[in-house]
Amino acid sequence: MTNRERAMNILHYKPADRMPAVHFGYWEELLAEWADQKKIPKELAEHNYDGSEKDRELDKLIGWDFNWSTQVGMQKGLYPEFEFKVLEELPDGSQRVQNSVGLIERIKPGIASIPSEDDYQLKDREAFETLYKPKMQYMPERIDFEFYKHFNETRLQDRPVGLSIGSVLGDIRNMTSVVGMSYLIYDEDEELFADIVDTYAEMQYKCVEAVLETGAKFDYAHFWEDICFKNGPLLSPVLFQELCAKHYKKRTDLCHKYGIDIISLDCDGVVESLLPTWFENGVNTMFPIEVGVWGDQFEKARNKFGNGMLGVGGMDKTALRKDKAAVDAEIERMKRLASLGGFIPCPDHRLMPGTKFELVQYYAEEIKKIKI
Numbered sequence: 114m115t116n117r118e119r120a121m122n123i124l125h126y127k128p129a130d131r132m133p134a135v136h137f138g139y140w141e142e143l144l145a146e147w148a149d150q151k152k153i154p155k156e157l158a159e160h161n162y163d164g165s166e167k168d169r170e171l172d173k174l175i176g177w178d179f180n181w182s183t184q185v186g187m188q189k190g191l192y193p194e195f196e197f198k199v200l201e202e203l204p205d206g207s208q209r210v211q212n213s214v215g216l217i218e219r220i221k222p223g224i225a226s227i228p229s230e231d232d233y234q235l236k237d238r239e240a241f242e243t244l245y246k247p248k249m250q251y252m253p254e255r256i257d258f259e260f261y262k263h264f265n266e267t268r269l270q271d272r273p274v275g276l277s278i279g280s281v282l283g284d285i286r287n288m289t290s291v292v293g294m295s296y297l298i299y300d301e302d303e304e305l306f307a308d309i310v311d312t313y314a315e316m317q318y319k320c321v322e323a324v325l326e327t328g329a330k331f332d333y334a335h336f337w338e339d340i341c342f343k344n345g346p347l348l349s350p351v352l353f354q355e356l357c358a359k360h361y362k363k364r365t366d367l368c369h370k371y372g373i374d375i376i377s378l379d380c381d382g383v384v385e386s387l388l389p390t391w392f393e394n395g396v397n398t399m400f401p402i403e404v405g406v407w408g409d410q411f412e413k414a415r416n417k418f419g420n421g422m423l424g425v426g427g428m429d430k431t432a433l434r435k436d437k438a439a440v441d442a443e444i445e446r447m448k449r450l451a452s453l454g455g456f457i458p459c460p461d462h463r464l465m466p467g468t469k470f471e472l473v474q475y476y477a478e479e480i481k482k483i484k485i
């Protein structure tokens with residue numbers, strides 16, 4: 114069987130000869146670390162992106178079957194983007210900058226961790242109408258129609274390839290910061306936040322529709338959100354349902370119309386209270402099921418929603434920084450989850466600095482031994 118056949122069969126509760134060994138990429142610092150340790154060639158540590166030729170070469174070296182996050186998309190964010198500007202050089206070597214979505218943040222060159230949010234511009238209706246709404250409109254320039262014209266012939270055939278279908282709330286959080294989104298929801302014009310969500314979602318719907326109308330075929334569709342943290346979601350589940358449910362439903366219905374029945378969503382943090390809105394509106398696959406300090410378990414979602422809830426992920430990546438015993442414990446846990454069906458183990462996020470190369474090789478080899 115090909116890895117594409119294996120993965121699609123597992124997620125449709127059909128027989129497969131074995132479990133595919135899949136991953137979700139790496140921090141740039143880890144690849145540099147492995148290159149310094151002479152574990153990988155230096156050229157594979159630079160400009161290595163999900164599903165790229167370098168990523169596939171690294172798969173062979175480690176023993177992975179493929180990177181699950183092999184997706185294509187379109188320009189579905191702000192267009193044109195805000196100009197990146199350095200606003201201030203700070204004494205500690207960091208910079209105060211305006212990023213591509215208009216957020217003012219502090220960054221330190223050479224450091225890839227999440228920047229500190231300093232200020233935001235999407236504060237009121239005037240800012241929305243003048244600075245942001247014009248950048249949230251559909252236009253054909255957002256789509257590379259020539260690419261999709263030939264996509265079915267040129268796409269990677271050996272693995273599932275997904276269509277990135279956007280974000281209902283996560284992108285907006287990136288524009289406003291967590292603090293700014295909270296003020297917009299509760300302290301400003303009560304209709305403003307709903308208008309922002311609706312405007313942005315409608316543009317993304319039209320982008321997805323334009324791609325699907327080209328005839329390009331995909332194995333799954335994928336949302337990105339990241340709107341939860343270790344104590345729960347960034348807004349109440351009731352308000353989330355009110356603002357966002359219709360947009361998930363509209364987009365997943367569109368995907369179903371074009372034959373896509375696996376629709377996944379990436380949201381880190383404690384997601385349990387938002388799962389009903391997602392599942393009831395067409396999202397049926399959780400990825401990457403971040404274990405985190407809260408100890409998330411795929412069984413919780415499966416027990417609540419039944420076999421209609423699928424999963425990719427759930428392997429605590431921190432075990433790959435420890436020792437073989439820790440990895441073995443995770444493999445045993447993955448075997449138990451795999452026995453439920455409709456589940457593919459994958460490290461629960463990008464592998465971070467300190468991850469041991471030999472343990473990753475060992476994990477990839479052992480996961481392939483899981484029988485379906």
